[in-house]
Amino acid sequence: MIIMTTIISAILIMLISILNLSSKKSFYDREKTSPFECGFDPKNFARLPFSLHFFLIALIFVIFDVELTLFLPMILISNSSSPLYTFMSVNLFTMILLLGLFHEWKQGTLNWVK
Incomplete structure (x- = not known):
């Protein structure tokens, strides 16, 4: 019973990892990875210095x-x-x-x- 559970768990983990690798999308577009500010390029850095x-x-x-x-x-x-x-x-x-x-x-x- 323990061997059967281990085999099923291993098969499920492999299936999930294969599905996740194939479904990941990579965005290399500069506009899609930059912060959105009404469609314009940001005027200044978004993080202000903290006192x-x-x-x-x-x-x-x-x-x-x-x-x-x-x-x-x-x-x-x-x-x-x-x-x-x-x-x-x-x-x-x-x-x-x-x-x-x-x-x-x-x-x-x-x-x-x-």
């Missing part, structure tokens, strides 16, 4: 946004744990966030105009 500084600001925003969502469960934890433990964990978490923000500020990542 790395904008990407870093967006990345910092996402990181701090996700960390702020971690503050919400601390409200539920405060009901089930001691007030001292809640106070210490919230202060530690806030200090880590502030140290990260201070580090980014000292590196100059938060300055938009350089």
